Amino acid sequence: GAVVSQHPSRVICKSGTSVKIECRSLDFQATTMFWYRQFPKQSLMLMATSNEGSKATYEQGVEKDKFLINHASLTLSTLTVTSAHPEDSSFYICSANPGETYEQYFGPGTRLTVT
Amino acid sequence: DAKTTQPNSMESNEEEPVHLPCNHSTISGTDYIHWYRQLPSQGPEYVIHGLTSNVNNRMASLAIAEDRKSSTLILHRATLRDAAVYYCILRDVQNAGNMLTFGGGTRLMVKP
Numbered sequence: 001g002a003v004v005s006q007h008p009s010r011v012i013c014k015s016g017t018s019v020k021i022e023c024r025s026l027d028f029q030a031t032t033m034f035w036y037r038q039f040p041k042q043s044l045m046l047m048a049t050s051n052e053g054s055k056a057t058y059e060q061g062v063e064k065d066k067f068l069i070n071h072a073s074l075t076l077s078t079l080t081v082t083s084a085h086p087e088d089s090s091f092y093i094c095s096a097n098p099g100e101t102y103e104q105y106f107g108p109g110t111r112l113t114v115t
Numbered sequence: 116d117a118k119t120t121q122p123n124s125m126e127s128n129e130e131e132p133v134h135l136p137c138n139h140s141t142i143s144g145t146d147y148i149h150w151y152r153q154l155p156s157q158g159p160e161y162v163i164h165g166l167t168s169n170v171n172n173r174m175a176s177l178a179i180a181e182d183r184k185s186s187t188l189i190l191h192r193a194t195l196r197d198a199a200v201y202y203c204i205l206r207d208v209q210n211a212g213n214m215l216t217f218g219g220g221t222r223l224m225v226k227p
Contacts, residue, residue, distance in 0.1 A: 004158075032213060043202070044159070044217040093158045097213045102147070102206075104215055106158030 002028050002098045006107035013084055013114055021079045021110045023050075023094030029074035030096035034104075035067075038091040050077040050094075084114040119203045124222040127193045135188040135221050137203030142183050146205040149215065150177065150188045154199045159217075162188065162201070198225045 003026040013019050023033055031052045036044040048069055049057040056069035068080040077096075081088055095106040120138040127133040139148065150162040163170055163177045165186070170177040176189040190197055202220040206213075 006158075034214065036217075043219050044153075046214065046216065049214065091156075095158070095215075102149075102164050103161040104151075104213060106160065109156070109158045111156075 002026075002096075002103075002105045004094065004096055004105045004107040006092075006094060006110050008110060009108060010111040011113070013112070015085055015114055016083055018080055018082045019084055019112060021081070021092055021094075021112075023077045023079070023096075023107050025075045025096045025098070025105075028096075028098035030077075030098065031074060033071060033077040033094055033096045035069065035077070035079050036093045036095070038093060038109075044093060047079075052077075081112065084112070086114045088112065089114045119205060119218050121201075121203055121219060121221045123219065124224065126224045126226060127190075129195060129225055129227050130192050133190040133193045133197070133223065133225075135190075135201050135203075135223065136185065137187070138185045139203070139205055140184045142205055143207065145209045146207050148177065148179060148183075148186050149204045149206050150175070151202045151204065151215075151217075152197075152199040153202070153220070154196075159202065164206070193223075193225045195225050195227060198223055 005024045007022045033050040035047045038044045047062045050069045050071040052071045058064045071077040091109050093109045095104045097104050149164040151159040153159040163175050165177045178187045200220040200222050
């Protein structure tokens with residue numbers, strides 16, 4: 001089946017620094033990718049829809065200047081958490097659909113810890 | 116968005132069938148019923164989906180009520196590897212495209 005990868009799988013950074021997370025579709029092209037955040041023992045919350053070649057669409061309550069999304073190619077979307085704070089510590093997951101299939105493929109997630 | 120309601124948790128014995136219920140009384144005619152599951156510390160994975168008819172695949176079966184206001188995911192023989200959070204999601208293809216909105220899900224615990 002289709003594969004979505006994320007890098008890094010886990011990262012620890014100091015408060016105030018920025019962290020970039022990559023999401024790649026390895027064997028298909030994706031004009032749209034989705035970014036989710038998941039806090040411990042909670043469900044996934046959609047943060048934004050990443051659109052190739054255009055601006056991302058952010059969900060209500062998600063600061064677009066803090067969570068920068070770049071979808072520069074059909075196989076890569078990046079999420080940059082700027083000026084990270086401890087409350088940004090979370091599990092960040094991306095997903096994508098290969099073409100017209102019904103299945104959405106999720107990356108393995110990136111665990112961010114801000115100290 | 117049409118919402119789904121699932122029990123917070125369920126327990127099952129290994130090698131026994133498991134029936135995971137989902138209520139979606141406000142489902143619209145264009146909503147597909149999707150099931151995903153998330154193993155610990157991993158991203159979700161697709162399990163099955165359907166519109167009106169019951170569906171079977173290698174992972175599970177999906178039984179959809181005639182009025183579509185509820186559905187049941189059936190794991191025919193639970194294994195320890197099936198311990199996960201199972202999410203029942205309505206996908207409105209017409210209005211929301213590929214977007215998925217996750218609810219609380221059901222945490223399935225499988226006892227050996």
